[in-house]
Structures are given as C-alpha cells and as structure tokens.
Amino acid sequence: MNIYITDGSPDGFFTAAFTACNDINCTVTSEQNFQIALNSQITEIKNDPVKSNRVRKKIAEYDPQALHDISILLLRGAGTKEMTALNYLRQIVKYKRPVRDMLAVPPIRIAMEERRKVTLEAHRFTGFLRFMESEGGIFYAPFSPDNDILELILPHFYRRFSNQPFVIHDVSRKKAALCNNGKSRIVPVDENAQVILHENEQCFQALWREYYQSVNIAQRPHEKQMKGYMPVRYWKFMPEKQQEKLFGHFRENDGLHPGK
Amino acid sequence: MLDAERLKILTESAKYDVSCSSSGSTRSNRKGGLGNASVGGICHSFTPDGRCVSLLKILMSNRCVYNCLYCPNRAEADVPRASASPEELCELVISFYKRNYIEGLFLSSAVDGSPDRTMEQMLETVIRLRKVYNFNGYIHLKGIPHADRLLMSRAAQYVDRMSYNVEFPSEHSLKLLAPQKSKESVLLPMRQLSIEKCAADSEKGKCRTRFLPAGQTTQMIVGASPEADGQILRLSEAMYRKFSLKRVYYSSYVPVVHHSLLPDTCTGLLREHRLYQADWLMRFYGFSAEEIAQENENLPVDLDPKCAWALKNMHLFPVEINKAPIEMLLRVPGIGTFGAYKILKARKFTNLCFEDLVKLRIVLKRARHFITCNGKFYGSENSVSVRNMLALQSKQEKYEQLSLFSEPQTADSVLTGQL
Numbered sequence: 001m002n003i004y005i006t007d008g009s010p011d012g013f014f015t016a017a018f019t020a021c022n023d024i025n026c027t028v029t030s031e032q033n034f035q036i037a038l039n040s041q042i043t044e045i046k047n048d049p050v051k052s053n054r055v056r057k058k059i060a061e062y063d064p065q066a067l068h069d070i071s072i073l074l075l076r077g078a079g080t081k082e083m084t085a086l087n088y089l090r091q092i093v094k095y096k097r098p099v100r101d102m103l104a105v106p107p108i109r110i111a112m113e114e115r116r117k118v119t120l121e122a123h124r125f126t127g128f129l130r131f132m133e134s135e136g137g138i139f140y141a142p143f144s145p146d147n148d149i150l151e152l153i154l155p156h157f158y159r160r161f162s163n164q165p166f167v168i169h170d171v172s173r174k175k176a177a178l179c180n181n182g183k184s185r186i187v188p189v190d191e192n193a194q195v196i197l198h199e200n201e202q203c204f205q206a207l208w209r210e211y212y213q214s215v216n217i218a219q220r221p222h223e224k225q226m227k228g229y230m231p232v233r234y235w236k237f238m239p240e241k242q243q244e245k246l247f248g249h250f251r252e253n254d255g256l257h258p259g260k
Numbered sequence: 261m262l263d264a265e266r267l268k269i270l271t272e273s274a275k276y277d278v279s280c281s282s283s284g285s286t287r288s289n290r291k292g293g294l295g296n297a298s299v300g301g302i303c304h305s306f307t308p309d310g311r312c313v314s315l316l317k318i319l320m321s322n323r324c325v326y327n328c329l330y331c332p333n334r335a336e337a338d339v340p341r342a343s344a345s346p347e348e349l350c351e352l353v354i355s356f357y358k359r360n361y362i363e364g365l366f367l368s369s370a371v372d373g374s375p376d377r378t379m380e381q382m383l384e385t386v387i388r389l390r391k392v393y394n395f396n397g398y399i400h401l402k403g404i405p406h407a408d409r410l411l412m413s414r415a416a417q418y419v420d421r422m423s424y425n426v427e428f429p430s431e432h433s434l435k436l437l438a439p440q441k442s443k444e445s446v447l448l449p450m451r452q453l454s455i456e457k458c459a460a461d462s463e464k465g466k467c468r469t470r471f472l473p474a475g476q477t478t479q480m481i482v483g484a485s486p487e488a489d490g491q492i493l494r495l496s497e498a499m500y501r502k503f504s505l506k507r508v509y510y511s512s513y514v515p516v517v518h519h520s521l522l523p524d525t526c527t528g529l530l531r532e533h534r535l536y537q538a539d540w541l542m543r544f545y546g547f548s549a550e551e552i553a554q555e556n557e558n559l560p561v562d563l564d565p566k567c568a569w570a571l572k573n574m575h576l577f578p579v580e581i582n583k584a585p586i587e588m589l590l591r592v593p594g595i596g597t598f599g600a601y602k603i604l605k606a607r608k609f610t611n612l613c614f615e616d617l618v619k620l621r622i623v624l625k626r627a628r629h630f631i632t633c634n635g636k637f638y639g640s641e642n643s644v645s646v647r648n649m650l651a652l653q654s655k656q657e658k659y660e661q662l663s664l665f666s667e668p669q670t671a672d673s674v675l676t677g678q679l
Contacts, residue, residue, distance in 0.1 A: 129360050130361070162289055204355050211267060215271050218309070230306040
C-alpha cells in the first residue's frame with residue numbers, strides 16, 4: 001500500500017493525483033500525524049507543475065466546473081479531504097464526463113456532501129463574522145472556522161465594505177486577509193494579534209447585546225433550534241453571546257470562552 | 261445616539277413582527293457606498309427563541325393614537341413610550357452594519373400623531389440612509405394604513421420590501437378588533453404597489469427606477485378571531501395571486517391584553533406550524549387551497565397537511581420513484597423540494613432502489629407508504645392502517661411520565677417538525 005504525503009496545497013494534490021489516480025489502494029494525505037500501516041510505502045510528493053497541470057487539463061476537458069468543485073473540497077478541514085477529492089476525481093476519469101449529479105454513486109455523493117459542508121460554513125460566516133473598530137478606523141474580525149474558508153468569504157465582504165479598510169483573521173490557521181481600497185492581501189499572522197479598539201467600540205457592543213436580548217421572545221424558548229442554526233463553537237467571537245465585556249484588548253489566549 | 265433604554269423599548273415593541281427575511285433583492289453596492297443586498301438573505305444571529313436576527317427590527321415610535329384591542333402599544337395601554345429621530349436610527353443602522361451585526365433595517369412604527377406624519381418620518385429615515393449615508397443594504401419598510409398614496413410610492417423607490425399587515429383574516433374581525441383600520445386601508449395600498457411594481461418592472465433600459473425589488477409581504481394574527489384555516493388559506497392564495505406577494509406570515513395569537521372580545525388562551529404553535537406547512541404547499545408544491553382544506557375546515561392536528569391530502573387521495577398512489585413526474589414526486593408525503601430534485605438528478609443515470617433513497621437522505625418514514633422503487637413496494641397497503649401508523653407515531657412522542665407540577669405540552673411535534 002502506497003501513501004503519498006503532500007504539502008496540503010492544490011498543486012501538491014494534483015501532483016499526487018497524477019500517480020495516485022490509478023493506484024487503487026493508495027492513500028493521499030497532507031496530515032502530519034498520520035497513522036501508518038505496517039506494510040505501507042511512503043512517498044513524499046514534491047510539487048511538479050508539469051504533472052499537476054496535465055491532471056488539471058484532463059479534468060477540465062471532461063468537466064470544466066470540476067476543478068472548482070475540487071478546489072472547494074480541498075478547503076475542507078478534515079484529514080480525509082484529499083481522499084474525498086481523489087475519489088471524486090477518479091469518478092470523473094472513469095465516466096469521462098461531469099458526474100456531480102450521479103448521487104447514487106457513493107464517492108460522488110460523499111464529495112457533494114463534503115462540498116456542501118464547506119460552502120455552508122462559508123455562507124454562515126457571511127452572517128456570523130463580527131467586526132470591531134480599531135483605533136485607526138480599521139475593522140478587525142477574528143474567527144476560527146472548521147474549514148479554510150477565508151478566501152471564499154473574502155469577495156462577499158470585499159463587495160459589501162468596499163469603502164472600509166478591514167482585516168479578517170483566521171485565528172486557528174494563523175493567517176489574515178487585509179483589504180483596503182480595492183486591494184487585498186493574505187498574510188501569515190500570529191494568533192496573538194493585538195488590536196487597540198476604538199473608544200466607542202464597547203458602547204456599540206453593549207447596544208448590540210441590549211438589542212439581542214430585547215428582540216428575543218422569552219415566552220417561546222427554543223434553545224435547541226438556536227444552537228442548531230448557530231453552533232456553540234462559533235460563539236467565541238460574537239459579542240451578543242459573550243456575557244462579560246471581554247473585547248477590551250483582544251488577545252487570542254486570554255481565555256476567551258463561550259459564555260456558559 | 262440612541263440610548264440603550266429607548267432601544268430596548270422600541271425593539272420590544274417591534275419583536276412581534278414575524279418577518280425577518282432579507283432575501284429577494286439584488287441591490288449592489290455603488291462606488292463609495294456601504295453595503296449591498298444578498299439575494300438569498302443572510303442570518304446574522306439567532307436568539308434563544310430559535311428565530312433569526314437578520315434585520316435591525318425597530319419602531320420609529322411606540323406612541324400610538326390607534327386603539328387596536330390586541331396590541332400591547334394601543335393608545336390606552338400603560339407602557340413606557342419612546343421614539344427615535346431619523347438621524348438616530350441612521351447612525352445605529354450604519355454602525356451595526358459596519359460591524360456585520362445586521363443585514364439591514366426593518367422599520368415599522370406606531371401611528372404617532374397622524375398616519376401621514378408617521379409615514380413622513382419613516383420616509384425621511386429611509387431617504388437619509390440611501391442618500392446621505394450612501395447605504396445600499398436591505399431595507400424593509402412597514403406601510404402605515406391611511407397614509408398618503410404618494411408617500412407610499414415614494415418610499416417604494418428607496419426600500420427593498422414593503423409590507424402592510426392584514427391583521428385579521430376577515431373584514432368583520434378587523435372592524436371588531438381594530439376599529440380604526442379598515443379592509444380598504446390595507447388592501448388598496450397593496451394593490452396599488454403591485455400595479456406600480458408591475459409597471460416599473462416592465463420598463464426596460466438602464467435608467468429604469470428600482471421599485472420594491474424584494475416585493476411585498478403581509479402578516480395576520482391567527483386564533484384571535486373565529487375564522488377557520490380553510491378561509492385563511494383561501495385569503496392567502498388570493499393575495500398571492502392578485503398582489504403577487506412574496507410571503508404571508510402567520511402569527512399565533514398570544515394574549516397580551518385581556519378583553520371580553522379576545523380569547524384568553526394562546527392559540528399554540530401547532531396551528532401556526534400547520535398553516536405554514538399549508539402555505540409552503542401552495543407556494544412550492546403546486547397545491548391549491550381547495551385541495552388542502554375545505555373553506556370552513558381547520559387543518560388536521562395529528563397529521564401534516566400533505567399527509568392528510570395523500571391519505572384522502574390514495575387512488576393516486578403509490579408512485580414509481582424512477583418514473584413519476586416532478587409534480588407527483590413533490591406530492592409524496594415526506595419528500596420535500598430538495599429531496600425531489602435530488603431524486604430527479606440521480607435517476608437520470610441509474611434506476612434508484614430503496615437503499616439508494618436511504619443514502620440520498622430522503623426521509624422515508626412517511627414516503628415509503630406512497631412510493632414504489634423499481635416496482636417494489638415497501639409500505640403498508642391499507643390506507644386505514646397507514647393513517648393509524650402515521651398518526652400513532654406522533655401520539656407516542658407525547659406520552660411521558662407526568663409529575664404533579666408538569667405543564668401540559670402540545671407543541672412538541674412543532675419543535676421537531678415531524679407529523
């Protein structure tokens with residue numbers, strides 16, 4: 001059994017796919033602490049643009065939209081993301097046509113389900129992301145999504161706040177997108193980013209908490225539904241879900257925990 | 261700046277408005293502007309009652325000259341009163357929007373002074389947001405009955421959605437419970453707006469004016485007056501057809517005010533839930549109000565409306581999952597729109613068997629009695645036993661060991677969304 005270890009980039013995946021596509025029992029992964037079987041042969045993949053472009057070209061020939069599907073699958077924050085994408089890719093090669101509607105075929109159904117998990121989370125964060133105004137007028141939003149969706153949600157905020165300089169910080173992946181005046185850049189940022197807040201910021205957060213409490217109809221409690229739509233793991237950066245006013249000086253390891 | 265206390269009063273008065281959707285508008289951001297509308301709508305938070313927070317739902321003022329019996333803000337009521345100026349509201353909206361707390365504004369108001377004056381204030385807020393603050397986010401404006409036609413048309417050019425509340429399903433109840441409002445004061449503006457929207461939409465070219473891109477909605481209270489569900493659904497159907505409404509919202513009656521003309525008990529969420537189910541059947545599943553319920557009949561409590569319809573029309577079932585047209589698939593109890601389209605896609609390539617449906621995550625608890633897969637039937641033949649089985653399942657969920665102090669709960673099935 002062969003194990004191909006990639007660097008986690010799309011290029012690495014496509015380079016691995018070049019050999020792995022026909023290697024039926026192999027595993028492709030980018031995980032560091034992968035459990036290795038006894039009889040396994042490990043190959044470390046070096047990104048090879050020639051190989052990866054050949055795979056890309058062939059896939060695009062069969063289904064022009066499949067590359068987009070695969071790029072989304074590779075953003076999934078699970079160790080099996082490369083295998084999901086590879087199995088999907090194999091089906092495209094097998095049928096030589098777009099396969100995304102063949103939902104009765106297990107690998108395709110799984111790929112579509114995983115793809116949905118990524119796009120759903122991206123959609124959720126267009127709503128759940130919270131900005132804070134810093135002293136210099138830059139809006140800063142920390143978040144830690146399950147999947148690597150920073151690039152997916154960026155265009156949305158880019159259109160919406162075209163006039164407003166802002167930073168979206170993926171705390172768990174230690175990178176941030178800086179946007180200002182029609183330009184954006186993604187840079188690696190330490191998780192201990194320190195932001196000095198604008199003097200009015202606390203006041204607006206308090207108003208928002210007040211609003212959140214007032215708009216609730218207490219006679220009709222339905223906490224289960226709330227948690228279903230807005231999972232508790234996202235609450236960490238939402239001011240309305242934080243009882244105490246803890247966004248004074250924001251620091252990641254200050255012990256920010258979801259209120260109750 | 262609006263202080264916390266007034267924000268609280270104005271929000272608590274507005275929270276019983278059900279509508280909070282921010283979908284349907286494609287307004288885009290202009291150069292130098294702030295915000296845009298997202299066509300699918302975005303929920304920004306969820307409150308502990310399970311409802312989403314999408315728009316900043318707020319009243320301009322809760323000082324009201326009207327005395328509608330059911331309303332907590334009616335003229336005679338002894339409640340704290342407050343109002344906000346257009347500038348204060350704009351500031352609040354912009355600062356919330358910049359922090360991505362909200363998708364836009366839902367502005368409503370009590371009739372403060374006269375209907376025209378109230379509408380003018382609301383219009384000023386909206387125009388200020390659009391022109392001074394260059395705000396291109398979503399705005400939902402509540403129409404004030406009896407306000408001038410021109411004010412209404414002018415507002416419609418700036419906002420994304422407008423709504424006039426019908427309040428009650430019949431003219432008689434409206435007269436009795438909201439004496440200062442009349443059927444005409446609500447329906448005429450709705451008709452007027454739908455005509456004007458039609459005219460605006462048929463204009464072509466780049467410089468055509470935008471007119472209510474997300475259409476109109478309305479809301480009615482269920483259970484405060486004696487109308488049956490059949491009658492309510494017929495009214496909704498007529499409004500969908502005539503005024504091309506986007507949504508009708510139903511709110512089950514909660515007794516805030518005690519009065520001899522009003523019932524003293526809550527209507528319960530189950531009735532509201534059944535009405536919404538029936539409403540969805542009319543809008544997305546091709547049902548007519550006629551098929552769902554007789555005019556003087558209520559919707560069944562122990563079964564959902566689609567299931568009840570299917571049991572009455574057993575001669576149409578079972579349908580073959582691999583051959584049935586989409587219209588018929590949508591009528592199978594338990595198969596929703598997403599399920600139907602998944603089946604439609606998947607069956608192009610292979611004949612689906614029962615196990616495939618399970619894998620596609622089609623809910624088969626109800627559906628299996630009404631379908632065949634490759635000619636094979638997996639349910640129970642006898643419609644009486646099917647009925648008992650489906651109704652019984654919902655009853656079993658209700659059994660529990662009662663303690664001396666436990667309160668009776670009827671709305672559990674509403675929460676789970678099952679039968």
